[in-house]
Structures are given as C-alpha cells and as structure tokens.
Amino acid sequence: MTEFDDEIALAAAEGVAGTAYEGRLGEGWLVGPAVNGGILMALGVHGSGLAMAAAGGAPETIAFSAVFPSAAAPGPLRVETEVLRVGRRISTGQVRVLQPDGDGLVERIRMMTTHAHLDDHSEPLHRQSPVPDMPPPQECIRATREAGNFAGPIAILDRLDLRLDPATAGFGLGAPSGVGELRGWLRLADGREPDVALLPFVLDAFPPVTFDLGAYAWAPTLEFSGHLRARPAPGWLRVRTTTTNVAGGLFEEDCVVWDSTGRVVAQSRQLAGVRMPDGSETS
C-alpha cells in the first residue's frame, strides 16, 4: 500500500450495499490545518467509481466538478454516493465526503462525476495542448518545506517530488515573473506511479499560480472542474498552471497535466480566491 492509496482507501459501509463507504484521513496530506482539496477530490472520485461499478455503470471518471462546504481534518470519513444515470457509454453520479463533527456528519466536499470506460475515449487523438518546453527534472527546483516560512506547514510537500521550471520559480526569491504561469514536474515521493486515480490530486497539487503574480497567500478553491482524458504512462508528470482573469479577489486557475510520453492526461479549471498585493480579497 502506498501513502496515496492508503489515504484514499475505502471500505463498504454496513447496511447500505454499494452506496456508502468509510475511510480515514491521515496527517500526511495537510496544507496547514486542512487536508488538501486534491486528496478529497481523489477520494470522491474513488467512492463514486465504486458506487457506479456496483450500479452497473462504467467506473472510471472522465469529468468531475467539486465544491468544498467546509475544511477537512485528519480522522474518520464517510462517503455517500448517488447514481443519477447509468448509460451504455456515459453515466453520471454524485458523491459527498463527510466527517463527524459535533453531533452529526458535516459535508467536506460535494462532487458531480461523469463516468465512462476511459480507454474507449482516449483514442484516436486528434489534437491536444502542446507539451510545454522546460528543462529536465534534474535542472528544475524542488519545492520543499525547508524552502521558507510559507512552505513549512505544507505537509503534502513531503509526499511529493515537485520540481519547478526555474523560469517560473522566481516567486520563491520574491521575484515572480508576473506572467501568471507555473510549470514543472511532479511525481510521488514514494515512487508510486501515476494512474487515473491519482490525477484528481495532481490537478490541485501545485502552489497557487497567483504566487507568480506576487500574491503570496493561500488561494481557497471555490469551485473546481476537471477532465480526465487518458491513462498516464509511468514516469514523471509535467504540469502547467496558468491564470488569465484576475479581478475582485477572484481568479481562474487552469491546469494541464501531461504524462511522460507527452500525452495530455488531465486538465482542470478552478475559481479561487486571492488577496492581491493591492489588498483586494475574497474569503
């Protein structure tokens, strides 16, 4: 069992065949006091796939969207699912991850998921986002908790081997490019190879792209939407995040992930909050 697979492990809940599952969030995937949102998305996709398989639909998720009603903490969790439609090729579901809090269960994430057999929908490849040009991993800059005060509480950095293209890593020295783009390489620190289950996590694993605009603050996700387009080959993933529309304390972050063969395997867009250096903010 790898660190990641252990974190998203689920067991069927008693008495509700195929629709509810139980698991536990550990201490290893925290960003400050909260469990990383990408872990919650990977958990939701895992649970939704189990429920869809139990209902006779294709288990793999090809698209998902997520909102985060409250922050998740280490401890037990429950996954509750709903199948909206089982189709010949495309099925649709909903999944919620909840945790005990006070007298009841409190919702941490709600997702809508679209399911299919991914291999039926990854070929033929007609066109895709070009692979970004960047130096090889050994010439990139590894993001570690030792990098500075801001990185210290980001426990998930210990789980990752995340290497930023030096051209987009200026923020670490207080010299952001101002372009609104981060590029780099990503793999898990324990050597677990990428697969479809990992992709929802990868799409939200990079630092906020607004670091490259000089906004050195946490960027809470308001809404997240991702597409999983192909099964990743083993090896390093290439990741690029960009932002184009920044206004009123909100920005969109687009992420594209390529596998080691250069194939686009996933992409996402999120709307998130940012406190820009001029003081505009959301919360």
Next chain:
Amino acid sequence: MTEFDDEIALAAAEGVAGTAYEGRLGEGWLVGPAVNGGILMALGVHGSGLAMAAAGGAPETIAFSAVFPSAAAPGPLRVETEVLRVGRRISTGQVRVLQPDGDGLVERIRMMTTHAHLDDHSEPLHRQSPVPDMPPPQECIRATREAGNFAGPIAILDRLDLRLDPATAGFGLGAPSGVGELRGWLRLADGREPDVALLPFVLDAFPPVTFDLGAYAWAPTLEFSGHLRARPAPGWLRVRTTTTNVAGGLFEEDCVVWDSTGRVVAQSRQLAGVRMPDGSETS
C-alpha cells in the same frame, strides 16, 4: 416580460417555503426536440439564487457546474434546491430541474452553484482575456434557420441575433478553418439587454466549436462549468469558443464572453461528445 424572462420565470411551490419552485418550458428554445441546455442552466441559476436569498446568502451566482441526466421537453417543470453553506461572502448551493415523466419527476439538470455579491468581486480588474479582433456586427454573418438543413430544427436561432466573424464561419459553406475557434456577436432578437441572469445561457448559445473542425454533428454536453465575473453593460456581447483537446469522441469547449465595453463577463468550459469525420464518437 421578454421571451427569455418568460422562459425562466419561477413561482414558489406550495408548502416548501423558499426551497422549491415551479415553471414551464416553452416551444421557443428548442434545439431539435430538446430544450437548449443553456436555458436549463439559466433556470437552475435563477432557482438557486431565489433559494439562496431565502436562506440569507448572496443570491448571485459566480460559479456553477452542471450535468444533464436526461433531455428536457416543453411543459411544466419543478426546481428543487439545497443550501450547502451560507457564508459571509461566499455561499454554496445545489439545484435540480425536474419534469413530470410517467409516474414521477425526472431530473433534467443538476447543478452546484457558488454565490456572492458579484459587484464585490468584479473590481479591481487586474487582468483579463484580451478582446478578440473581429469585424463589427454589420460585417458578420447572421446564423439563421434558413441557413441549411442542419439549422432548420434549431428554434433558438429565432430568439437570437447571432453574427459570426466571417473568418470563422467557413463551416457554413463546408470550408471549416480547422483552427477550432468560433467568434461572433450575440444579442437577443427581442432587444432584451444582457444581464447576469442571461450569461449562463450565452455561454452555451453558439454552435459547437467542432463545426470548425468539420464535425457537423450535434455535440452533447457531458459536463459544464461556468464562471460569471462581472455585470454586463447593455449592447452586443462578444463570444469566442475554442477547443484544444479532441480525442476519443470527446472534446473540451472553452467559451469567453465580453460585454460591449470589452470586459470579460463570463467564461466556461464543457466536456462534450463529438463524432469526428474519422468516425470516432461518444454518445
């Protein structure tokens, strides 16, 4: 009452204060036999805003995602809402539009919605997608039902004044550019000015961008995600749709909408199915 406002009108349902609403879909907004998905999204955003206001949250939607479990038809509808979180600035909800079918209510669309006071989150403007260069509306090509066999069943074209940049309108003559981009102007035929309520519809009002790749077929939306970023000024809207990743019978369509002042007011991404000229398809 304009045609659009009549189509998305809702009245509180009896006995469920603030959480359920009733309305009716007309014959005017059909694409073939089904009611246009953008109308369903506008209806959902309308209902979710009513429910959020009743719960004490900010009514305006700044982000939404949608799935479409079944096709909607003209006739009565019911909107059922759920408030997930009411925050000081940001609130979160869910909304479903259902129609009577056989013995029960069948779900047509399910959305998750993120709410805020839009004016608090549209300024200051730090950066945005540049306004696309295109000829003025009078030099663009109006899309009408008379244009050809394919357009005949698209009743919503009668509700719209949709004018395509000639540079991206080659598909109408069997000469798509192959770039994967459509650009043009949009307003409602009856003169209703754009507002926030109209934007979810506008984001899905253009022909499928895959027409520009020579794929002349209906492109069913699997998942749709939109951001509403600013209140549109009166006048023409500029719309650009693009696709970059096309594989295995699936493509993403990105849409950006600018108002008459050149401000980005909305953007979206959807994953949709396409039958490419080589025969690959989804369904």
